Amino acid sequence: MRILPTIAILAGLFVAACGSPDSGSEMGAGNGQTLTIYSSRHYDSDYALYEAFEEETGVTVEVIEADGDLLVERISAAGDRNPADVIITADAGRLWRAEQAGLFAPVSSEILEARVPESMRHPDGLWFAVSTRARIIVYAEERVDAGALTGYASLADPAFRGRVCARSSGNVYNISLLAALIDRWGADAAQQWAQGVAANFAREPLGGDSDQIRAVAAGECDVAIVNHYYFARLAGEEPAVTEGLAIYWPNAEPGVHVNISGMGVSRNAPNPELARQFLEFAVSDRAQRFFAELTNEYPAVASVTYENAVLDELGDFQADPLAATVLGENQAEAQRLFDRAGWQ
Ligand code: FE
Secondary structure: OOOOOEEEEEOOEEEEEEOOOOOOOOOOOOOOOEEEEEEOOOOHHHHHHHHHHHHHHOOEEEEEEOOHHHHHHHHHHHOOOOOOOEEEEEOHHHHHHHHHOOOEEOOOOHHHHHHOOHHHEOOOOOOEEEEEEEEEEEEEOOOOOHHHOOOHHHHHOHHHOOOEEOOOOOOHHHHHHHHHHHHHHOHHHHHHHHHHHHHOEOOOOOOOHHHHHHHHHOOOOOEEEEEHHHHHHHHHHOHHHHOOEEEEOOOOOOOEOEEEEEEEEEOOOOOHHHHHHHHHHHOOHHHHHHHHHHHOOEEOOOOOOOOOHHHHHHOOOOEOOOOHHHHHHOHHHHHHHHHHHOOO
């Protein structure tokens, strides 16, 4: 990955203009156009995607990064000064928040509709998944009998008292997981589950997903809930941490909770056509491979093949086919149930 040529701090935002000085000259399609992207993702796959789009079109991509919960505010606050063309965020819950804030314009595209499964895009084309992530269970092989794990439900089993690590319930990954479990089991059972898991905590919720994995490795707890790509990244970059750990796929019907990262065209996009073109490029075979090969996510487009030994090592699983829109709709209730369950 080439170092981005221009990095400016603007109103507290991280702005990176990925100019490709020698790209697009043969195609001449760029015509000096700039595509402005607001993103809450900071992953190598995305930088490769921006650069590849610049190469193919001659367009200049300007990226403004803001952390997940600030993204909506920043796009709204930017108004006409620096309007977004494309909005990118991780997690269906955050896509839903951006949708509720009225930030997206509907997009109709045969390419996007054909390539992105219906359950992973908004029915009116407000957003489309580009990658998926599974929320899995990590455990210490020596201290946990794999047979004791039979799905997410196991984490609430009294057998795991004092042995579970989790991050806070304010985190959108956990909110979306509980949103899925509300759909699966109903609100009462979902709350009981959250209560049972909270009763099993080895310590108060703390840190991010990687911290949960490190805590299991350090013996602070025996099991933890994390997104699969954090485990894959540690297994690839710091194998000493994941040695002695294993992952468990909560395949129990209807399957493993899968979330998405997605993109939409901004309602105020100065270049809506170009923005749609970018979304279509993001679901091309070439771009989809970036997500799997550089960030350890799964491509949203099922037919795409990729090379990633660490991801292959994690094995196959059965994904819950729940529509991503339901994860959004159940956000508020999930947060309420977490509060009632005493999961901080
Ligand atoms: Fe993440």
